[in-house]
Amino acid sequence: MMVEQPPTYRDPMSRLAMRQLLWLGALSLVGFVALMGALAWASSITGGSAIAGRAIDVETGTITRALAQEPPQLDSTRATDQASIFILGHVMEGLLRYDASNRLVPGVAERWDIRPDGATFWLRDDARWSDGRPVTAHDFVFAWRTIVDPANAAEYAFILYYVKNGEAINRGELSPEALGATAVDDRTLEVEFERPVGFFDKLVAFAVYFPVREDFYRSRDGRYAADAEDLVYNGPFMMTRWVHGAHVRLEKNPLYWNRDAVRLNVIDMPYVTADTGAVVNLFKDGSIATATLGAEQLDDAMKLRWNLGRYSDGSVFYIDFNFRPERLTSNFHLRRALQLVNDSGELVNKVIGLPGYLPAVSLFPIWLNGVEGPFRQEYPPPVVIPDLELARTHLELAKQELGVAEIPPLVLLTGDAPIANKQAEYFQNLFDRALGLEIRIDKQIFKQRLDKMTSGDFDMVAAGWGPDFADPLTFGDLYASWNGNNRGKYNNPALDEQVRIAQNSLDPRTRMDAFGEIQRILIDDAVQLPNYERGLVYVEDPRLKGVVHRSVGTDPDYTTAYLVENP
Amino acid sequence: MNGAVASGINQRALRAAAPFSISLESGGALSARDAGDGHHGLIVVTEGE
Numbered sequence: 001m002m003v004e005q006p007p008t009y010r011d012p013m014s015r016l017a018m019r020q021l022l023w024l025g026a027l028s029l030v031g032f033v034a035l036m037g038a039l040a041w042a043s044s045i046t047g048g049s050a051i052a053g054r055a056i057d058v059e060t061g062t063i064t065r066a067l068a069q070e071p072p073q074l075d076s077t078r079a080t081d082q083a084s085i086f087i088l089g090h091v092m093e094g095l096l097r098y099d100a101s102n103r104l105v106p107g108v109a110e111r112w113d114i115r116p117d118g119a120t121f122w123l124r125d126d127a128r129w130s131d132g133r134p135v136t137a138h139d140f141v142f143a144w145r146t147i148v149d150p151a152n153a154a155e156y157a158f159i160l161y162y163v164k165n166g167e168a169i170n171r172g173e174l175s176p177e178a179l180g181a182t183a184v185d186d187r188t189l190e191v192e193f194e195r196p197v198g199f200f201d202k203l204v205a206f207a208v209y210f211p212v213r214e215d216f217y218r219s220r221d222g223r224y225a226a227d228a229e230d231l232v233y234n235g236p237f238m239m240t241r242w243v244h245g246a247h248v249r250l251e252k253n254p255l256y257w258n259r260d261a262v263r264l265n266v267i268d269m270p271y272v273t274a275d276t277g278a279v280v281n282l283f284k285d286g287s288i289a290t291a292t293l294g295a296e297q298l299d300d301a302m303k304l305r306w307n308l309g310r311y312s313d314g315s316v317f318y319i320d321f322n323f324r325p326e327r328l329t330s331n332f333h334l335r336r337a338l339q340l341v342n343d344s345g346e347l348v349n350k351v352i353g354l355p356g357y358l359p360a361v362s363l364f365p366i367w368l369n370g371v372e373g374p375f376r377q378e379y380p381p382p383v384v385i386p387d388l389e390l391a392r393t394h395l396e397l398a399k400q401e402l403g404v405a406e407i408p409p410l411v412l413l414t415g416d417a418p419i420a421n422k423q424a425e426y427f428q429n430l431f432d433r434a435l436g437l438e439i440r441i442d443k444q445i446f447k448q449r450l451d452k453m454t455s456g457d458f459d460m461v462a463a464g465w466g467p468d469f470a471d472p473l474t475f476g477d478l479y480a481s482w483n484g485n486n487r488g489k490y491n492n493p494a495l496d497e498q499v500r501i502a503q504n505s506l507d508p509r510t511r512m513d514a515f516g517e518i519q520r521i522l523i524d525d526a527v528q529l530p531n532y533e534r535g536l537v538y539v540e541d542p543r544l545k546g547v548v549h550r551s552v553g554t555d556p557d558y559t560t561a562y563l564v565e566n567p
Numbered sequence: 568m569n570g571a572v573a574s575g576i577n578q579r580a581l582r583a584a585a586p587f588s589i590s591l592e593s594g595g596a597l598s599a600r601d602a603g604d605g606h607h608g609l610i611v612v613t614e615g616e
Contacts, residue, residue, distance in 0.1 A: 081569040081570075082569065082570055207568075450569060463570070464569065464570025465568070465569065466569075468568055
């Protein structure tokens with residue numbers, strides 16, 4: 001889609017351009033170059049972005065932006081996704097949180113002590129829920145017990161296995177009351193570990209460890225977090241409006257303990273769309289303060305000299321397979337055939353076409369550290385070279401093992417974002433052209449994609465995983481048999497054993513050796529097809545300052561954002 | 568967590584591909600500044616443990 005200049009930008013630039021044309025007849029080439037430089041400077045002063053409309057209201061401290069996805073689940077005991085955790089990170093707060101420099105700092109806990117066998121958190125006395133009640137240690141104990149209670153089938157239960165008895169409770173062997181988390185009093189939380197864990201401070205900053213108040217939770221009678229009024233908030237903002245699929249509005253929480261550090265009053269999100277073209281048009285119109293660009297908008301945005309921010313994402317995207325026995329993709333040779341025609345370099349460079357995206361070659365992204373240096377340098381993943389002849393050999397072996405003359409159509413579940421469409425159509429074409437396979441694309445909104453992944457309603461799914469905490473284990477345990485987010489139900493005792501080794505050791509070499517072995521298994525057994533490490537190109541209204549982007553923690557984070565009249 | 572909206576940073580890709588003014592600051596933080604009006608966004612790198 002072609003991108004027009006924003007109206008507030010076009011008029012003065014048009015006048016300048018006309019003057020430029022008059023001058024061009026008389027000026028030398030040197031003079032022309034100098035003028036173009038001046039135009040570029042003038043463009044940068046305006047910021048090149050729309051300043052009309054209601055994107056920003058400095059007087060009321062309001063910003064308007066779009067949401068790419070309807071948040072699928074705002075119950076922190078059940079949330080598993082980035083869209084939900086973006087909202088939760090603004091309206092809730094855990095024991096610790098990340099500051100603008102990505103340092104772990106006090107949240108509800110004003111201090112803490114973490115030991116090999118456990119931890120103690122002392123809660124601040126001014127932490128309040130949005131109805132005025134104090135946030136207590138009991139609220140954390142209730143939330144954590146709820147997550148490991150097998151009756152609730154929380155997909156993130158495994159992340160509480162570091163707390164004593166968490167796994168046994170989740171297996172139904174003990175009652176939730178046996179969890180090693182105790183409210184000594186309202187302001188003291190005592191935690192026993194199942195095993196020493198070197199990153200528990202990072203875990204308690206993650207949304208799944210947020211508090212939930214038991215009396216409020218029970219008062220909703222199964223509707224907790226179903227709507228804005230079905231939540232009580234303890235974070236910097238409160239959700240005051242939630243029209244599903246259409247509108248989310250956050251307002252500053254006047255009872256938040258650190259309210260003086262929160263400078264925005266309203267984050268209004270009256271648009272929900274993953275269509276980057278539509279979002280960019282809203283930005284051009286001055287309706288929203290920030291937009292993420294797709295490849296189609298990039299060239300024009302740069303010509304318009306918008307202030308583009310760009311970075312690559314901490315997350316990795318891939319094709320996941322369904323390993324349930326009734327699914328054809330449980331067959332190794334079929335997966336191997338697909339793996340041998342997969343070329344992530346072609347996907348990234350020829351299909352996605354956005355700077356910052358990297359071809360993925362492993363579940364473990366390139367930014368993870370190993371023992372002394374980058375993990376991927378210390379543990380290079382096995383190289384899979386596309387090989388059409390060998391792929392066809394494996395396809396024939398698959399047909400023999402499955403007892404079919406031809407492979408029936410395979411369902412590729414995917415999201416509804418433009419990049420997801422391009423990716424799905426690319427694979428549909430690739431697998432047909434190379435292997436003669438029919439791929440049926442099942443395009444779903446984000447929430448529905450996750451639901452279908454959970455129910456196993458797919459053969460392949462275009463999925464992704466972002467880091468929950470800064471340790472390779474946040475990727476390394478994804479395919480463990482007990483991990484609720486292992487939605488293809490891959491089950492390999494050899495991989496499970498390596499995850500246990502990584503969990504049970506504090507020795508960096510032992511842990512990284514285990515992650516290296518997990519990486520090898522994932523590739524040798526064709527467990528997934530790595531696609532890309534995601535990048536992002538965005539534009540922000542220059543009057544909006546202090547927005548934090550990060551790989552671990554709430555992203556983007558508006559907690560310390562602020563507005564200026566004249567940037 | 569399941570990927571939906573973009574977040575985070577890949578330091579190597581940023582260094583390799585960014586046409587904008589990028590500087591590595593203390594504490595592993597990268598600051599991306601566009602030339603012109605001083606607008607910038609702080610982008611934090613998490614290298615893992």
